Amino acid sequence: MNDGNVLRRCAERNFNDLDTDGDGALTRNDYLALAERRCATAGVTVDSPIGRSVAEAYLSTWESHARSMDLDHDEHITKEEYVRSFESMVRSGTMSQVLAPMFRATFDLADRDGDGALAAEEFRTLWSRPGDDLAAAFQEADADGDGRITYEEYADVRRRLLVGEA
Ligand SMILES: [Ca+2]
Ligand SMILES: [Ca+2]
Ligand SMILES: [Ca+2]
Secondary structure (H helix, E strand, O other), X not given: OOOHHHHHHHHHHHXXXXXXXXXXXXXXXXXXXXXXXXXXXXXXXXXXXXXXXXXXXXXXXXXXXXXXXXXXXXXXXXXXXXXXXXXXXXXXXXXHHHHHHHHHHHHHHHOOOOOOEEOHHHHHOXXXXXXXXXXXXXXXXXXXXXXOEEHHHHHHHHHHHHOOOO
């Protein structure tokens, strides 16, 4: 279903989302800024215990990304490096694994009452893409339609968004 062009377009879009400071390369700072932005959206500071665990998860994702994507080891991931490694992660099916710490921390951040699932109110704090219909997004993510989004449902929709299937 995904041809090479679709994957490349997705990879470029993801790269632009990740390049928080817009300097054309991914660095540790972008991942930290992303964690801060997530926390701000959820209304917590990055210095709080939950905020710190989000920052740690994002930075550990940076570490594993940097190891696998930074082909010339200069601590900058260029768009070309990102696109190539994104394609190979998707093809080898390792992407969800690499991103799991980030997905998990973001999910836990949103799960305010800690019951292990996201209600619509909790889900709202995550969905920052402007113009999206939240109710439709919730329904789409809630694969079994029980009105709660489990971590597995959340991770799956995040993965599908990244590869352009959702
Ligand atoms: Ca950057
Ligand atoms: Ca919850
Ligand atoms: Ca569900």
